Amino acid sequence: MLNFDFFYAWTKEHLNINLEGYKEKQLQRRIGTIMKNTGAATLEEYAVKIQSDPIVKKNFLNYITINVTDFFRNxxxxxxxxxxxxxxxxxxxxxxxxxxxxxxxxxxxxxxxxxxxxxxxxxxxxxxxxxxxxxxxxxxxxxxxxxxxxxxxxxxxxxxxxxxxxxxxxxxxxxxxxxxxxxxxxxxxxxxxxxxxxxxxxxxxxxxxxxxxxxxxxxxxxxxxxxxxxxxxxxxxxxxxxxxxxxxxxxxxxxx
Ligand SMILES: C[S@@+](CC[C@H](N)C(=O)[O-])C[C@H]1O[C@@H](n2cnc3c(N)ncnc32)[C@H](O)[C@@H]1O
CATH class of the missing domain: 3.40.50.150 (Vaccinia Virus protein VP39)
Structure with a gap:
């Protein structure tokens, strides 16, 4: 079981992002996937990687914020x-x-x-x-x-x-x-x-x-x-x- 309580508190404190407002299942699935891509086995390990590697940090932010858009969309x-x-x-x-x-x-x-x-x-x-x-x-x-x-x-x-x-x-x-x-x-x-x-x-x-x-x-x-x-x-x-x-x-x- 991944420790999302820890991770939500950590992102709030270190990245100033409040993940508590997002739909849980969807978000946790996404975080689990991107975490594994970095080789981290736990969210604690992933947090260390986010803090020490700017690319891991950027990928994390990009991945949770889903930027799909279009001019004159719909x-x-x-x-x-x-x-x-x-x-x-x-x-x-x-x-x-x-x-x-x-x-x-x-x-x-x-x-x-x-x-x-x-x-x-x-x-x-x-x-x-x-x-x-x-x-x-x-x-x-x-x-x-x-x-x-x-x-x-x-x-x-x-x-x-x-x-x-x-x-x-x-x-x-x-x-x-x-x-x-x-x-x-x-x-x-x-x-x-x-x-x-x-x-x-x-x-x-x-x-x-x-x-x-x-x-x-x-x-x-x-x-x-x-x-x-x-x-x-x-x-x-x-x-x-x-x-x-x-x-x-x-x-x-x-x-x-
Ligand atoms: C799918 S895009 C939608 C873009 C555009 N509004 C559209 O409909 O084409 C979602 C955007 O919401 C932003 N976003 C996600 N969480 C946010 C938050 N808590 N506050 C402000 N923007 C947020 C993301 O960074 C992303 O750029």
Whole structure:
């Protein structure tokens, strides 16, 4: 039996990561697999390796944070959100204050920035894009992607906002400067306030139910009335009114 109590306390103290909020079985299976790949037989041994070897540490962090993302992820839902930005959010609020939470490589935040640029929608401030993983944030800030990573970007946006050099696609400064990245842990760090839009997709699925419920309340509190909360395409909120939200479209909720 692996000593997860020890390991959870150790990661909290030494890496400042709270693993207690994540669904246990899934997470422990993942940790067991990556631990064995390093040759460690126990979590105590694995902790020593994480502390002494930066590569083991980086692999551990990458493995538990699952960074899969896409520009305009779930295109039909994104299209619906784009439509709401133009027909509802812009007329109602004018300039928008937006938070892309658990942003991974920035694809989501940059997709929003492209939509805003295309429709001339004003920013109240730069889009705030946050993630717990500093390595992925460093990549996001660079704005350099492979052809696979931008496969969902349509031809027009590709031509307008990317330049290609060999196999790399460089996002334009025009879009990059509209997004500000910073480290933020959804479990434990404070939330901002006054948002017109919060996008948090494909991360709450990894959290325990009670943590998820707490987060929905915090997201609702962080929105202004009429603001929209955009979730992932498997993250339906049951009884959204419990959190002061109503369903506006599939995976899009409005703060009452
Ligand atoms: C599957 S990706 C989703 C990326 C993007 N939102 C999307 O839907 O395409 C999940 C992201 O959540 C981040 N993450 C995991 N735990 C987190 C936490 N406690 N606080 C903030 N971000 C977290 C991971 O680092 C990863 O980048």
């Amino acid at each position: 295109k039909e839902v994104f299209d619906e959100f784009e439509e709401l930005m133009v027909s509802y959010l812009e007329p109602k609020f004018g300039a928008l204050k937006i938070w892309s939470a658990a942003c991974s490589t920035g694809a989501e935040a940059y997709s929003l920035a492209m939509i805003m640029t295309n429709h001339n929608i004003k920013h109240a401030e730069k889009i705030t894009a946050t993630d717990i993983d500093e390595t992925i944030l460093a990549k996001a800030k660079k704005g350099i992607y492979s052809s696979v990573e931008i496969k969902n970007v349509d031809e027009k946006n590709r031509q307008n906002y990317f330049t290609q050099e060999d196999n790399a696609f460089y996002l334009s400064e025009q879009i990059k400067k509209k997004v500000a990245f910073k480290k933020h842990d959804l479990i434990g760090d404070r939330f901002g306030t006054g948002y017109n839009v919060i996008v948090c997709r494909n991360v709450t699925i990894y959290f325990k139910n009670e943590v998820k419920e707490e987060l929905y309340q915090k997201f609702s509190d962080a929105l202004v009335p009429g603001g929209l909360f955009f979730t992932g395409a498997t993250e339906t909120i049951y009884s959204p009114e419990k959190y002061g939200l109503i369903k506006r479209a599939s995976f899009i909720y409005e703060k009452i």
